Every structure is written in C-alpha cells, then in structure tokens.
Amino acid sequence: MNELIEALRLVLAPDVLIAILLSSIYGLVIGSLPGLSATMATALLVPVTFYLSPIAAVASIIAASAMAIFSGDIPGCLLRIPGTPASAAYTDEAYALTRKGQAEIALGAGLWFSALGGIAGTISLVVMAPALAELALNFSTFEYFWLAFLGLMCATLVARSSPVKAIASMLLGLFIACIGMENPGGVPRFTFGITELLGGIEPIPVLVGVFAVSEVIRAMVSPEPPPLPHRRFGSILAGQLHLTRKYWRQMTRGNLVGIIIGVLPGAGADMAAWVSYAMSKRFSKEPKKFGTGHPEGLVEAGASNNASLASGWVPSLLFGIPGDTITAIAIGVLYMKGLNPGPTLFTERASSMYALYIIFILANILMIPLGIVMIRVASSVLRAPRATVMPVILVCCAVGAFATGNNLFAVVLVATFGVVGYVMERNGYPVAAMVLGIVMGTMVEQSFVTSLIKSDGSLLPFFERPVSAVLAAMTIAALLWPVFIWSWKRIRPRHQEQAL
Amino acid sequence: MHLSDRITGSFVATLGVLAAYGGSRLPPVPGQDIGPSAFPILIGVGLILCGLLIAAGIGHSFEEEAEADLAVVEGPPEYASTKAPLTYRLRALLPPGLLLFYVVAVDRLGFVPTAAIMIFIASVAFGAKLRVALPLAALASVAIHLIFYKLLRVPLPAGLLPMPW
Known part of the structure; x- marks a missing residue:
C-alpha cells in the first residue's frame, strides 16, 4: 500500500504531469501525419528524455506512443493513408465508413476502443508481470538465450515480407551489434581502425535513421498526398456505447489477441491489428460486410493494437527483451535512468512499477478528451504541407542524434542508416527485424557465449532444462513455420485438384 | 533503388563471407575455446545461407502476398520513382547529403x-515557395536551437551567429 501511495506521489509530480500532457500532444500530432510512425515519434523523443526525471522520461514515452498509435487512425479514416503501420490493417474499412458519411463512427471507434484496449493491456501488464517475474528469477543464461532468440524469430515471422529476407535483416542487425569492443574477448571487432566505432553502434541513431530519415527520403521521391477537405464532425462518442454493447465479444477477443501478440517478444501493434482484423472477418456472422464500411473489424483491430502496446512492456521490463520497436527504445531509456529491466525491478523498485501502471491508465484516459480535440483540429494539422514538416524533422534528426552522446559521428550514423533503411524497405527487407537484431545482439551473444563456456562447449544443456527446452521448441517452431506454410500451400491445390 | 533479389541476395551472401572471414581472424581468448570469433562466424554462415536462398528466389511468394494485402489498402504501389527521370530519383540523396553537410x-x-x-534547401526541394522557405528556415532553426540549447542543454556550437540566450 505504501508503495502505491509512493507511486501516486511520483506520478502526480508537476514535471511528470506536464511531460505526459506535452508528449501526448506531440504523439497525437506526429502519429496523425502520414508516414510518421509511432516508433519514429518515440525515437525522436529520446534526446528529450535525457533531461527528465526517470518517471517523467518513461511517462513521456508511454504517452507519446499510445497517442501516436491511436492518431494513426485519423488520416487512415479521412484520407485512406494510414498514419502509422499499425492502422494499415483497417484503413480501407474506416475510409469506407467516411465515404458513407459516418466518419464520426469510424474515428470514435478508433478512439474509444483504443483507450479501452490500452486499459485492458495495462491490466494484463499488472497481472502478468509479477507472476512472470517469479518465474524469471530462476532463469539462467540458457533461458535468456532462447528467449532473446525467440524474440528475434518472432520479429521475422510477423514481418509481412519474405521470411528469408526478414531473417537476413535480423542477422544483419546482429552483425552490426558485433561492431565494437563489447564482446567476450574485449577485442575491437569490425572497427576498421575507426575510433568512433570502438564503442559500438548505438541503437538510437540507427532508429532515427531507419525510421525518420528514410521516411524523409521516401517523401522526397513520392508525390504529395492530397489535401484534406474541411469537414465538420458531429458527436464523436455518440454511437460508441451502442457499439461496445453490440460488439463486446469482438472487443474482448481483440484485447486478448493484442495482449498475447504484445507479450511475444518481437511482435507489436501492427501485427496485432492485422491478425485481429483477419480474425474478426473470419469469425464474423456477416463477413460479406467487411470492407464496405462495417465497424465490427474496426472495433476488434482498434482494441487489439493498443492492448498490445501495454503488454509489449512485459518482456521488456522482465527480461530486457523488447516486445516491439517502441519498447526497444524504451529499454534504452530505462537503462539510462537506472531502472535496469529484470525481475528484481519488481521487488526493489516496486513503487516505480506501480507508477508505470498508473501512467498507462492515465494516458489511456487522457486519450479520450485529447483525441476528440485532435480529431476536430485534424483537418488543419493535416493541411501542414510536407515542405514545412519534413525539413524540420530532418534537422531534429541531426540534433537528436547528436544529443545522445554529444558527438557528430552519431549524425553520420543517422545519415548512413537513413539510406540503408530506405534501400532495405524498398527491396522488401523489413527494417524492424534489423533494429531488434541491433538492440538484442549483445545480449544474444553474451548469453550464448556464457552458456557455451558453462557447458564446456556442449550444446546439450541448451535443451536439457525444462523451461529452456520449451523455449527452444518454440524458437525452432518459429523458424520452421514459414516452411510449413509454404509446403501447405503447395500441397493444398493438389488435393483440391484430386477432389475435383 | 529497386534492385533484383539476385543482386540483394548476392550482397547479403558476400557480407556473410566477409563477416565469417573477419570473425575467424579475431584473436582467441587464452585458455578458452569460445571467444569473440564464435558469434560473427555463426552470423556469417547464416547470412551466406539467407543470401543464397534470396538469390534463388525462395520466399518470394510470401512477399507477393503481403504486397497484395497492402495494395488492397493503399492502392497500387507507387512505381513512379522507378520510371521518373534520374534527376528526380537522385533527390533521394538530398536528406543524407544535408545531414553530412x-x-x-x-x-x-x-x-x-x-x-x-x-x-531552406530541403524545403525548396520539397517544392515550397521562397516566401515560405525563407521565414521557415529562419524561425525553425532559432526555435530548435532555443528548445535544445536552452531547455535541454545540448551543447550546440555557437559559431558565426551566437544566440542571445
């Protein structure tokens, strides 16, 4: 109880409240601009968090990412351009509603079910994290190795691209993580005599490069999206209680799927939305209505992507293994602020954990009023021409990267990874898998090498311990899954032919 | 920059060869079988395998499906840039170029x-008129300096034009 009161005191400090409010507005604006994703909003926020107290820093990341995921629905609904990848799954449906003159229903559903989903995800975080923390206390390097590897495999599974290319991206990330001196022998690896590379490649400049600069490059060579016609909205939340009553099953299913996908290391909000939308259509009584402006799928997918956001913090807080690219950034901030992820976080820093839960709930409640304001001013925000937004973002990338270590080499990295990210994305190599590889590389290598040293070079102990064996089986299943799907697709048409 | 799978696959495989070779040349830790070379060699082998599979076109069917799903949502992908003249496509180099500047x-x-x-340069390249680009360049640069230098205490160099704060 004392811890809860202490947590409330931490959250209600003026600097934390101001951080939540400002980063919420920031997240709403960035998320609503087409092409600027929630991950990018979070990455650009990191240099700002250096100067905040630990709780305010984490609060600003939580608030900005939650708001950005919701506000990605706005341009999707009004312009048929998803603001963030997590909205892409149901953009068509939302736009169909807008064309039918029911933009309020679509936007309201996005807002209302996002907020409810976020709260459901938070509850799962509150319930699951301490229970898993006890389990995690018994983990040794073998389990950590498989867990990290499983996370990387999940990231390749959900990439919506060729699995081979996704694995190649992931390996590329692991290779980049090898650069520097932080390795079992303490020898400079792949530094080519460049002093700046001795310390390794920091994830933040990479993230800013692949998510922000590559987006500026893409905008440079693609036509400007159409301007938004002015529109007056009716009541945003009017129909939502009715929808909640009608589709509570879909909402709960969306929440659950979102939570499960979020907890899986490596898989995040965009995957949750795709899976939930597909599921909603599969189990619907009226699947024919999907795609014609039917709110059912919106409810399920909107509930799902925000739920995954909170539960994505479970593996991050417990094991330091990011649930998605947003928590990959958050982990860096946690380390920087002395809140090192791990099961002991829940015993030693319990009040900080409670504070984190409170911030999640607060951010999701705040989302409703701020979201309504955002929807009403959206037509003005979306009118901001690219020619004014993109150049400012470019300068912010440079300053933000510089601020991470006050050295200009970070800016060179940002430029390099901007090009790398653009070329990879253009050729079907998912960049998120590479980023997770970079973030988790050191951990994977350390747990792998330490385990091998402990086992005297034998691979058997990797499969002997019970938890480790289960994790190993899951990882191998994730590796073989695409092969299974591929052969299934090959066999099935033949069966059908034979049946005919 | 749309390249064929054969080119990107060969690139990945070559990178794998270099990683494995570079890794194998690293000095071992005395008295220990496993040292800093184990992981790069493992990654190198993985990259070589992936590169060969990609070059052989395996896994491409998954990509086509994902693209078809996205095409339903976003309309046909913009291939304008591949058909556009070279000067237009070279604009892609402007943002990284400006960062290096x-x-x-x-x-x-x-x-x-x-x-x-x-x-100013980026804004004009995006098609802004001078009467927008000039004030934007003047105001935004000062505003960013104010936020990062004054509020966040990032030591930005003053150079030719020190700010009064």
Whole structure:
C-alpha cells in the first residue's frame, strides 16, 4: 500500500504531469501525419528524455506512443493513408465508413476502443508481470538465450515480407551489434581502425535513421498526398456505447489477441491489428460486410493494437527483451535512468512499477478528451504541407542524434542508416527485424557465449532444462513455420485438384 | 533503388563471407575455446545461407502476398520513382547529403546558420515557395536551437551567429 501511495506521489509530480500532457500532444500530432510512425515519434523523443526525471522520461514515452498509435487512425479514416503501420490493417474499412458519411463512427471507434484496449493491456501488464517475474528469477543464461532468440524469430515471422529476407535483416542487425569492443574477448571487432566505432553502434541513431530519415527520403521521391477537405464532425462518442454493447465479444477477443501478440517478444501493434482484423472477418456472422464500411473489424483491430502496446512492456521490463520497436527504445531509456529491466525491478523498485501502471491508465484516459480535440483540429494539422514538416524533422534528426552522446559521428550514423533503411524497405527487407537484431545482439551473444563456456562447449544443456527446452521448441517452431506454410500451400491445390 | 533479389541476395551472401572471414581472424581468448570469433562466424554462415536462398528466389511468394494485402489498402504501389527521370530519383540523396553537410559545417558555421541552410534547401526541394522557405528556415532553426540549447542543454556550437540566450 505504501508503495502505491509512493507511486501516486511520483506520478502526480508537476514535471511528470506536464511531460505526459506535452508528449501526448506531440504523439497525437506526429502519429496523425502520414508516414510518421509511432516508433519514429518515440525515437525522436529520446534526446528529450535525457533531461527528465526517470518517471517523467518513461511517462513521456508511454504517452507519446499510445497517442501516436491511436492518431494513426485519423488520416487512415479521412484520407485512406494510414498514419502509422499499425492502422494499415483497417484503413480501407474506416475510409469506407467516411465515404458513407459516418466518419464520426469510424474515428470514435478508433478512439474509444483504443483507450479501452490500452486499459485492458495495462491490466494484463499488472497481472502478468509479477507472476512472470517469479518465474524469471530462476532463469539462467540458457533461458535468456532462447528467449532473446525467440524474440528475434518472432520479429521475422510477423514481418509481412519474405521470411528469408526478414531473417537476413535480423542477422544483419546482429552483425552490426558485433561492431565494437563489447564482446567476450574485449577485442575491437569490425572497427576498421575507426575510433568512433570502438564503442559500438548505438541503437538510437540507427532508429532515427531507419525510421525518420528514410521516411524523409521516401517523401522526397513520392508525390504529395492530397489535401484534406474541411469537414465538420458531429458527436464523436455518440454511437460508441451502442457499439461496445453490440460488439463486446469482438472487443474482448481483440484485447486478448493484442495482449498475447504484445507479450511475444518481437511482435507489436501492427501485427496485432492485422491478425485481429483477419480474425474478426473470419469469425464474423456477416463477413460479406467487411470492407464496405462495417465497424465490427474496426472495433476488434482498434482494441487489439493498443492492448498490445501495454503488454509489449512485459518482456521488456522482465527480461530486457523488447516486445516491439517502441519498447526497444524504451529499454534504452530505462537503462539510462537506472531502472535496469529484470525481475528484481519488481521487488526493489516496486513503487516505480506501480507508477508505470498508473501512467498507462492515465494516458489511456487522457486519450479520450485529447483525441476528440485532435480529431476536430485534424483537418488543419493535416493541411501542414510536407515542405514545412519534413525539413524540420530532418534537422531534429541531426540534433537528436547528436544529443545522445554529444558527438557528430552519431549524425553520420543517422545519415548512413537513413539510406540503408530506405534501400532495405524498398527491396522488401523489413527494417524492424534489423533494429531488434541491433538492440538484442549483445545480449544474444553474451548469453550464448556464457552458456557455451558453462557447458564446456556442449550444446546439450541448451535443451536439457525444462523451461529452456520449451523455449527452444518454440524458437525452432518459429523458424520452421514459414516452411510449413509454404509446403501447405503447395500441397493444398493438389488435393483440391484430386477432389475435383 | 529497386534492385533484383539476385543482386540483394548476392550482397547479403558476400557480407556473410566477409563477416565469417573477419570473425575467424579475431584473436582467441587464452585458455578458452569460445571467444569473440564464435558469434560473427555463426552470423556469417547464416547470412551466406539467407543470401543464397534470396538469390534463388525462395520466399518470394510470401512477399507477393503481403504486397497484395497492402495494395488492397493503399492502392497500387507507387512505381513512379522507378520510371521518373534520374534527376528526380537522385533527390533521394538530398536528406543524407544535408545531414553530412551538418556534420562538416556545424562546428564552423554554428548551429543556427547550418540548420537554416538545411531547412531552406530541403524545403525548396520539397517544392515550397521562397516566401515560405525563407521565414521557415529562419524561425525553425532559432526555435530548435532555443528548445535544445536552452531547455535541454545540448551543447550546440555557437559559431558565426551566437544566440542571445
């Protein structure tokens, strides 16, 4: 109880409240601009968090990412351009509603079910994290190795691209993580005599490069999206209680799927939305209505992507293994602020954990009023021409990267990874898998090498311990899954032919 | 920059060969079988395998499906850039070029002039008119300096144009 009161005191400090409010507005604006994703909003926020107290820093990341995921629905609904990848799954449906003159229903559903989903995800975080923390206390390097590897495999599974290319991206990330001196022998690896590379490649400049600069490059060579016609909205939340009553099953299913996908290391909000939308259509009584402006799928997918956001913090807080690219950034901030992820976080820093839960709930409640304001001013925000937004973002990338270590080499990295990210994305190599590889590389290598040293070079102990064996089986299943799907697709048409 | 799978696959495989070779040349830790070379070699082998599979076109069917799903949502992908003239496509190099300009110039010119030049060039390249680009460059660079230098205490170089704060 004392811890809860202490947590409330931490959250209600003026600097934390101001951080939540400002980063919420920031997240709403960035998320609503087409092409600027929630991950990018979070990455650009990191240099700002250096100067905040630990709780305010984490609060600003939580608030900005939650708001950005919701506000990605706005341009999707009004312009048929998803603001963030997590909205892409149901953009068509939302736009169909807008064309039918029911933009309020679509936007309201996005807002209302996002907020409810976020709260459901938070509850799962509150319930699951301490229970898993006890389990995690018994983990040794073998389990950590498989867990990290499983996370990387999940990231390749959900990439919506060729699995081979996704694995190649992931390996590329692991290779980049090898650069520097932080390795079992303490020898400079792949530094080519460049002093700046001795310390390794920091994830933040990479993230800013692949998510922000590559987006500026893409905008440079693609036509400007159409301007938004002015529109007056009716009541945003009017129909939502009715929808909640009608589709509570879909909402709960969306929440659950979102939570499960979020907890899986490596898989995040965009995957949750795709899976939930597909599921909603599969189990619907009226699947024919999907795609014609039917709110059912919106409810399920909107509930799902925000739920995954909170539960994505479970593996991050417990094991330091990011649930998605947003928590990959958050982990860096946690380390920087002395809140090192791990099961002991829940015993030693319990009040900080409670504070984190409170911030999640607060951010999701705040989302409703701020979201309504955002929807009403959206037509003005979306009118901001690219020619004014993109150049400012470019300068912010440079300053933000510089601020991470006050050295200009970070800016060179940002430029390099901007090009790398653009070329990879253009050729079907998912960049998120590479980023997770970079973030988790050191951990994977350390747990792998330490385990091998402990086992005297034998691979058997990797499969002997019970938890480790289960994790190993899951990882191998994730590796073989695409092969299974591929052969299934090959066999099935033949069966059908034979049946005919 | 749309390249064929054969080219990107060969690139990945070559990178794998280099990683494995570079890794194998690293000095071992005395008295220990497993040292800093184990992981790069493992990654190198993985990259070689992936590269060969990609070059052979395996897994491409998954990509086509994902693209078809996205095409339903976003309409046909914009292939305008591949057909567009070379000068238009070269604009892709402008953002990284401007960042490198920042690295070279910021210590000599100072933050505000460098940022103003970057914003002005980028804004004009995006098609802004002069009467938008000029005030934007002047105001945004000063505003960013104010936020990062004054509020966040990032030591941005003053250079030719020190700010009063």
